[in-house]
Amino acid sequence: MADDEDLDAVRAVLTGDVSAFQRIVERWQGPLVNLAYRFCRDRGQAADMAQDAFLRIFRALPSFRAKSSFSTWMISVAANVYRSQLRRNLPELTGLEALADFPGLSEALVETAGSREELVRRTVQALPAKYRDAVVLFYFHEMNVNRASESLGVPPGTLKARLHRARALLARRLRHLFNSDTVPTEA
Amino acid sequence: MDELDRILSEEHAIAPPAGFSRRVMAAVHREASTPAPIPFPWRYAVATFAAMAVALVACLFLSPLLPTWTLDGGAALQRALSRIDPNLLAVCSTVAFAAVALLRYSLRFVFF
Numbered sequence: 525m526a527d528d529e530d531l532d533a534v535r536a537v538l539t540g541d542v543s544a545f546q547r548i549v550e551r552w553q554g555p556l557v558n559l560a561y562r563f564c565r566d567r568g569q570a571a572d573m574a575q576d577a578f579l580r581i582f583r584a585l586p587s588f589r590a591k592s593s594f595s596t597w598m599i600s601v602a603a604n605v606y607r608s609q610l611r612r613n614l615p616e617l618t619g620l621e622a623l624a625d626f627p628g629l630s631e632a633l634v635e636t637a638g639s640r641e642e643l644v645r646r647t648v649q650a651l652p653a654k655y656r657d658a659v660v661l662f663y664f665h666e667m668n669v670n671r672a673s674e675s676l677g678v679p680p681g682t683l684k685a686r687l688h689r690a691r692a693l694l695a696r697r698l699r700h701l702f703n704s705d706t707v708p709t710e711a
Numbered sequence: 712m713d714e715l716d717r718i719l720s721e722e723h724a725i726a727p728p729a730g731f732s733r734r735v736m737a738a739v740h741r742e743a744s745t746p747a748p749i750p751f752p753w754r755y756a757v758a759t760f761a762a763m764a765v766a767l768v769a770c771l772f773l774s775p776l777l778p779t780w781t782l783d784g785g786a787a788l789q790r791a792l793s794r795i796d797p798n799l800l801a802v803c804s805t806v807a808f809a810a811v812a813l814l815r816y817s818l819r820f821v822f823f
Contacts, residue, residue, distance in 0.1 A: 542743045549735050553727045561725050571728050578735045579742055644718045663719040694715060 530594040537585055545582055552595075553578075556602050562660045563606040564613075565649060573609055577602035592674055599664075600675045607657055647697050648690075655690035658683055 529547065536544035556577055560570035581601050588597055648659050657676060662683070665671040673683040792800065 542740060543736075545739050546732065546736050549732045549739075553732055553735070554724070557727045557731070558722075558724050562722060567725055567728075570725070571731060574727070575731070575735050575738060579738055582739050582742060641718045641721070644715065645722070648719065659719065663716075663722065667716070667720065691715065 527593050527595060530598075531590070534585055534588060534594060537582070548581075548598075549578055552598065555599070559599065559602060559660075559664050560606055562645075562664055563610055563649075563656075565645065573606055574602070576609070577605040580605050596671060596674045600677060603657070603661060603675050604677075607653065611653065644694075644698060647694060650697075651690055651693055655686055655693060658686035659690045659694075662687055 530551070533544045533547040537548075553574065556574040557570050560573040560577070561567065564570055564573060581598055584601055588594065592600075648656060650656075651659065658672070661672040661675050662669070665675065669680050669683055673680040676683060678686075
């Protein structure tokens with residue numbers, strides 16, 4: 525139903541009614557800002573990134589072929605925008621990765637991050653890009669491997685392998701935070 | 712569901728800032744009002760590169776077959792060019808290049 529409304533809006537935009545794009549923006553601004561926030565963990569930057577993503581989606585509309593659903597295609601375009609923007613801003617995110625490998629720092633890190641949950645999210649952010657992207661999209665899509673793999677543009681098997689590796693890295697980096705029996709080892 | 716799944720699934724949703732969709736639409740309208748960029752002329756570029764490649768291969772393979780008088784002719788041409796004022800030669804070559812470019816540009820009105 526929502527996808528039909530999106531397709532109507534897409535058709536209207538492609539026939540020259542630029543204002544019809546507002547319907548897409550209104551419907552998808554929440555998810556796209558939230559996805560951007562999961563990548564950058566900064567509200568202001570997330571809004572800027574989402575605006576860039578909407579612009580890229582607008583430019584790319586003529587190339588939408590309806591092979592997948594519009595929402596999947598749109599999130600895939602947005603994820604690409606976010607990933608390339610993060611590639612440019614990555615160096616400032618790597619500090620936590622290095623710190624997390626030192627034993628005894630977990631309490632200080634939790635204090636810096638604000639909460640244990642926030643520390644976990646920041647550690648995800650500090651993972652190598654391909655593992656970070658897999659984790660972010662997997663949980664954004666409510667742990668749906670197929671939709672996450674479509675958004676990432678990789679086969680489901682590749683996504684599962686990256687999730688497995690990401691979890692192993694997280695387990696190692698967060699071993700001081702969790703008891704070893706609660707740290708996940710397999711997707 | 713393990714601890715990691717629980718934490719990463721419970722991400723608190725944030726609301727887009729006020730006026731977000733208005734800002735996006737303003738940017739979209741700006742984007743729509745700017746003319747589309749002129750695409751790179753791949754068709755002509757590929758044809759030109761192909762012609763250059765053919766010419767290069769032809770030179771490589773056919774040059775041993777050329778009669779010796781063409782070599783003499785080349786040397787004579789080089790001697791003649793060396794007697795011309797380099798500044799004049801530069802001006803002439805620039806004018807010739809501009810003429811070829813103008814000719815090429817004007818042909819598009821004839822053929823397209």
